[in-house]
Amino acid sequence: MTARITLIDGRPAETLDVMDRGLHFGDGVFETLRVDAGQPRFLHRHLQRLSVGCERLGIDAPDRDTLEGEIRALAGQAPDGVIKLIVTRGSGERGYTPMSAGTRRLTFAWPSRQRDDAHCRLRLCETRLAHQPLLAGIKHLNRLEQILARRELRDSDVNEGLLMDYDGHLVEGSMSNLFLVKNGALLTPDLSSCGVAGVMRSVVMDTAQELGLHLTRGAVGLEDLRRADEVFVCNSLMGVRAVVEWVAHKTYPSGPVTTRLREAVEKRACDDISQAWYSR
Amino acid sequence: MTARITLIDGRPAETLDVMDRGLHFGDGVFETLRVDAGQPRFLHRHLQRLSVGCERLGIDAPDRDTLEGEIRALAGQAPDGVIKLIVTRGSGERGYTPMSAGTRRLTFAWPSRQRDDAHCRLRLCETRLAHQPLLAGIKHLNRLEQILARRELRDSDVNEGLLMDYDGHLVEGSMSNLFLVKNGALLTPDLSSCGVAGVMRSVVMDTAQELGLHLTRGAVGLEDLRRADEVFVCNSLMGVRAVVEWVAHKTYPSGPVTTRLREAVEKRACDDISQAWYSR
Numbered sequence: 001m002t003a004r005i006t007l008i009d010g011r012p013a014e015t016l017d018v019m020d021r022g023l024h025f026g027d028g029v030f031e032t033l034r035v036d037a038g039q040p041r042f043l044h045r046h047l048q049r050l051s052v053g054c055e056r057l058g059i060d061a062p063d064r065d066t067l068e069g070e071i072r073a074l075a076g077q078a079p080d081g082v083i084k085l086i087v088t089r090g091s092g093e094r095g096y097t098p099m100s101a102g103t104r105r106l107t108f109a110w111p112s113r114q115r116d117d118a119h120c121r122l123r124l125c126e127t128r129l130a131h132q133p134l135l136a137g138i139k140h141l142n143r144l145e146q147i148l149a150r151r152e153l154r155d156s157d158v159n160e161g162l163l164m165d166y167d168g169h170l171v172e173g174s175m176s177n178l179f180l181v182k183n184g185a186l187l188t189p190d191l192s193s194c195g196v197a198g199v200m201r202s203v204v205m206d207t208a209q210e211l212g213l214h215l216t217r218g219a220v221g222l223e224d225l226r227r228a229d230e231v232f233v234c235n236s237l238m239g240v241r242a243v244v245e246w247v248a249h250k251t252y253p254s255g256p257v258t259t260r261l262r263e264a265v266e267k268r269a270c271d272d273i274s275q276a277w278y279s280r
Numbered sequence: 281m282t283a284r285i286t287l288i289d290g291r292p293a294e295t296l297d298v299m300d301r302g303l304h305f306g307d308g309v310f311e312t313l314r315v316d317a318g319q320p321r322f323l324h325r326h327l328q329r330l331s332v333g334c335e336r337l338g339i340d341a342p343d344r345d346t347l348e349g350e351i352r353a354l355a356g357q358a359p360d361g362v363i364k365l366i367v368t369r370g371s372g373e374r375g376y377t378p379m380s381a382g383t384r385r386l387t388f389a390w391p392s393r394q395r396d397d398a399h400c401r402l403r404l405c406e407t408r409l410a411h412q413p414l415l416a417g418i419k420h421l422n423r424l425e426q427i428l429a430r431r432e433l434r435d436s437d438v439n440e441g442l443l444m445d446y447d448g449h450l451v452e453g454s455m456s457n458l459f460l461v462k463n464g465a466l467l468t469p470d471l472s473s474c475g476v477a478g479v480m481r482s483v484v485m486d487t488a489q490e491l492g493l494h495l496t497r498g499a500v501g502l503e504d505l506r507r508a509d510e511v512f513v514c515n516s517l518m519g520v521r522a523v524v525e526w527v528a529h530k531t532y533p534s535g536p537v538t539t540r541l542r543e544a545v546e547k548r549a550c551d552d553i554s555q556a557w558y559s560r
Contacts, residue, residue, distance in 0.1 A: 006298050015295035016303065018286050018386060023296065024366070025423035026306030032374070057424065058431055084374060086304070094312070094364060094390070096423060096430040096454060106298060110374070130412035131446065134428055142422035143305035143376060144337065148414055150376040151338055166411065174376060 005077060005109045010070060021100060022088030026141035029053035030086045031199075033071070034113075034237050038079040040071050041269050042236065045199045050087060053138035058098060059089050062105045070107055078109035082237060086141070113237065117159060119244040119254060120233055122173070124222075125149045125161040129171050129194040137197040149174040158247055160233055162225075165194055170220040173233050176241075177201040178220070181230035181257045185214040200234040200265070207264045213257065230255035232262075240265050285357060285389045290350060301380060302368030306421035309333035310366045311479075313351065314393075314517050318359040320351050321549050322516065325479045330367060333418035338378060339369050342385045350387055358389035362517060366421070393517065397439060399524040399534060400513055402453070404502075405429045405441040409451050409474040417477040429454040438527055440513055442505075445474055450500040453513050456521075457481040458500070461510035461537045465494040480514040480545070487544045493537065510535035512542075520545050 006013055021027035031046040040046075047064060054061035067085070074083055085107050090100035127149040135142070149161045153174075160173040171189050172178055177198040180187045186208055191197050208215045225231065231243035231252050240262035242254035286293055301307035311326040320326075327344055334341035347365070354363055365387050370380035407429040415422070429441045433454075440453040451469050452458055457478040460467045466488055471477050488495045505511065511523035511532050520542035522534035 008298070014298055016298050016300075018288070018294055018296050018388070020296075020303065023300065023303045023368075024310075024421070025427055026421055027424065027427055030304075057427070082374065088303075094362065094388075096426040097434070098427050098431050108298070108374075127414060130410035132410035132425070134407060135424055140424055141304070141306055142424045144307065144415055144420055144422045145412070146376040147305055147307055147337070147378050151378050154377070 005074060007070065007074070007107045009105055010066070016106070017091045019091040019093070020088055020104060021090065021092045021098075022086060022104075022141055024092070025096065026143070027057070027098070028059065028086060028088030028141045029057065029139055030084060030141060031139060032236055033083045033085070035075045035078050035081050035083055036269065038076050040075045040083055042199050042203060042272055043068065043071060045202060046085075046236070049139065049197070049199060050085065053140060054087060056134070056138050057089075057140065059087065060103045062087060062103055067105065074107055074109040078111045080113065081109060081111045082113045084108040088141070116238040116241065118241070120159045120241045121157070121245045121247055122160050122162050122231070122233070122243050123153065123156070123158040123247045125152050125163050125174065127152060127161075127163060129163050129165050131165060131193040133193050136194050137191050139196050146174050168221065170222070170225060171195045176233035176235040176238070179204065179232050179234070180220065180224055180228040181232075181255065182224070182228055184257060185216070186257070187216050187218070187220055187224060189220045190217050198235055200236050200239060203265055203268060204234055204240060204261060207261060207268060211260065211264060213261075226250060228252065230258045232258045239269070285354060287350065287354070287387045289385055290346070296386070297371045299371040299373070300368055300384060301370065301372045301378075302366060302384075302421055304372070305376065306423070307337070307378070308339065308366055308368035308421045309337065309419055310364060310421060311419060312516055313363045313365070315355045315358050315361050315363055315389075316549065318356050320355045320363055322479050322483060322552055323348065323351060325482060326365075326516070329419065329477070329479060330365065333420060334367060336414070336418050337369075337420065339367065340383045342367060342383055347385065354387055354389040358391045360393065361389060361391045362393045364388040368421070396518040396521065398521070400439045400521045401437070401525045401527055402440050402442050402511070402513070402523050403433065403436070403438040403527045405432050405443050405454070407432060407441075407443060409443050409445050411445060411473040413473050416474050417471050419476050426454050448501065450502070450505060451475040456513035456515040456518070459484065459512050459514070460500065460504055460508040461512075461535065462504070462508055464537060465496065466537070467496050467498070467500055467504060469500045470497050478515055480516050480519060483545055483548060484514055484520060484541060487541060487548060491540065491544060493541075506530060508532065510538045512538045519549070
């Protein structure tokens with residue numbers, strides 16, 4: 001296993017200007033992509049979300065062809081790994097006023113990744129997510145809520161922490177999105193007030209539609225979690241993962257809807273790779 | 281005017297490790313101090329708030345004597361300037377789980393600073409602050425809300441933007457705390473759900489108590505702003521600054537209570553310097 005590769009604005013680098021606004025204010029967005037056989041999965045969806053995030057924050061998005069070329073080249077050096085992309089507003093002065101010398105991009109490639117467990121054990125976190133529609137959905141660099149949530153799981157063998165908002169609605173996992181299955185239909189939290197609209201979440205929703213599964217995006221409460229026949233979480237790295245236990249509350253089967261969706265999403269990932277091959 | 285000086289863990293540096301969690305997640309806290317005649321103003325209050333912030337986030341605070349020595353030494357090189365201190369959880373790996381090789385401190389000194397206008401013109405921002413009691417009060421590195429607020433003021437000659445929460449309560453300025461004066465008594469927003477509990481705010485509150493002024497910390501609405509006899513904002517750099525206009529709504533006099541508090545705070549700043557001299 002070779003080491004992490006890092007590029008800043010396309011050039012190898014291990015250090016960053018101390019005045020970068022990403023450091024000072026979390027003034028930027030990021031993406032985490034899975035690489036399979038040297039191909040970045042769902043690259044266009046990631047670039048699309050990045051562009052939405054930049055627009056929301058008023059950051060000039062980097063040139064898309066440059067980004068795509070850089071990520072594809074890095075993926076070749078990280079064939080079964082992970083690529084992380086950070087875009088910040090760049091270096092600025094002391095104040096909040098969003099002025100900078102120009103957007104900065106950092107691309108990281110890890111050549112391999114930890115294999116995930118097939119199944120997931122969830123715990124409900126005490127940390128709750130604040131309602132902030134101005135930042136909801138995008139994957140920005142202000143992630144202290146997630147850090148507080150993960151901190152609760154230290155010294156435990158729980159894989160994922162589930163977060164509610166202050167109204168008591170379930171929103172997402174600390175690093176994943178949540179889906180419940182009841183009587184064959186899917187339910188996933190609405191993310192217009194908080195949460196990250198994951199790329200894998202969008203893939204699952206599209207796949208569910210293609211499979212003719214009924215899906216509701218709306219308010220999800222603890223009672224829905226209690227009554228669910230199946231539960232799964234998803235993110236770009238692990239794909240769809242069955243939840244087998246809500247710790248201290250309930251166990252779930254790794255059921256047929258989850259299995260069907262996981263297989264369809266994996267197949268789709270393969271198709272995506274094929275398309276990528278053809279489009280080069 | 282000489283250039284900015286930056287130290288990372290006490291050593292001169294212009295660049296930072298790309299894996300610092302401050303960059304990746306905003307995982308840290310900061311302080312901005314004013315330096316007068318080579319002395320950092322209200323240093324102990326700043327170090328105290330920093331320590332509260334570190335504790336809230338579960339970050340090991342840097343050794344206090346080391347920090348104090350470093351800031352005092354830098355202040356000597358920035359006699360009428362500004363010192364900024366950032367403490368991050370340090371370098372980590374890709375995930376949110378708060379693990380790192382150890383806390384990192386960055387100290388910045390700017391030898392001089394812009395002179396502030398004596399008076400302030402306020403505008404109400406459309407950006408609102410989210411309720412997040414877990415992060416309220418501390419000065420952490422997740423500052424996208426403030427950036428969105430400052431962004432609204434671009435291309436205007438307004439000095440400060442005022443932020444409400446989603447319940448319609450006034451919270452603070454984008455870079456300052458807010459005080460209203462009505463019939464000689466002070467009113468300032470409660471910050472238990474959102475906002476930064478400024479060091480200068482604490483100085484003003486202590487000073488008001490010493491002067492025998494009545495002060496309420498509670499819910500503040502637009503109607504209070506409309507009815508106020510005097511309004512002022514404050515932060516560590518500008519001290520107490522009279523608000524002379526709520527743009528398009530009302531003008532205020534730079535009144536007697538504000539003047540009295542400003543003078544008492546400035547005197548206190550001098551005392552603080554004297555004490556610092558004696559305690560060395």
